[in-house]
Amino acid sequence: MVIRSMTIRDWQEVAKIYLEGISTGYATFETTVPDFDSWDNAHLNECRLVAEKENKILGWAALSPVSSRCVYGGVAEVSVYVSSNCRALGVGKTLLLKLIEESEAAGYWTIQSGIFPENTASIKLHETVGFRYIGKREKVGKTKEGFWKDNLLFEKRSKTIGI
Numbered sequence: 001m002v003i004r005s006m007t008i009r010d011w012q013e014v015a016k017i018y019l020e021g022i023s024t025g026y027a028t029f030e031t032t033v034p035d036f037d038s039w040d041n042a043h044l045n046e047c048r049l050v051a052e053k054e055n056k057i058l059g060w061a062a063l064s065p066v067s068s069r070c071v072y073g074g075v076a077e078v079s080v081y082v083s084s085n086c087r088a089l090g091v092g093k094t095l096l097l098k099l100i101e102e103s104e105a106a107g108y109w110t111i112q113s114g115i116f117p118e119n120t121a122s123i124k125l126h127e128t129v130g131f132r133y134i135g136k137r138e139k140v141g142k143t144k145e146g147f148w149k150d151n152l153l154f155e156k157r158s159k160t161i162g163i
Contacts, residue, residue, distance in 0.1 A: 001091065003098045006048035006060060011036045013057035014050065021081045026116040031144045044076060046106045049098055051082075051091045058086040061095040063103060063111065074109040074162050080125075087121065096129045100156060109162025114140075114151040123152065131156045 006014065015036075021027035034042070044063045051058040059082035066075045078099065082091045103111050113131065115122045127133075131154040139148035 001051055001053045001058065001094060003049055003051055003094060006050045006062065008036065010050050010057055010060070014060045017057065017060060017081045017083045020084045025143070026119045027081065027122070029141045029143070029149070043079070047076070047099060047102045049095055049102070051095050058083050059091040059095055061099045063099070063108070066112065074107055076103060076108050076111050078111050078113045080122075092125045093129060096125065100129065104158050104161050107161060109158045110155055112153060112155040114153055117150055117152055123154070126154045129156070
């Protein structure tokens with residue numbers, strides 16, 4: 001498996017993996033995969049990664065800004081998705097470790113994730129690579145069916161940037 005920078009040519013496979021995550025009902029509040037331009041505008045240009053093996057995308061990770069205010073310029077939100085047939089094989093861990101490395105190289109001092117409580121695999125993954133639980137946002141958003149959902153907040157603070 002190779003971790004490399006995501007390119008626009010990867011979008012079709014990235015979008016398919018994103019849809020698999022959406023379909024679980026516990027990976028995101030999103031209900032549809034956006035077109036590439038919308039996704040591109042919502043994510044930072046740096047720190048976009050794919051895990052690839054034998055020319056097949058196994059998973060992806062990217063960062064989004066948490067705020068347009070300059071004081072949060074070193075804080076970003078993590079997205080990490082793994083293909084349904086590649087879960088529990090170390091793809092997510094490898095992606096997140098590389099994302100941490102690249103985020104620090106790009107000057108981010110904190111990366112954070114909002115995870116649904118029932119997404120226990122994602123919680124374990126984030127804890128394994130050094131994220132810490134910082135709290136819960138109760139009923140922060142509604143599903144497309146109209147059910148309120150909590151979101152658990154995890155963060156990883158750099159030991160080298162912003163100290």
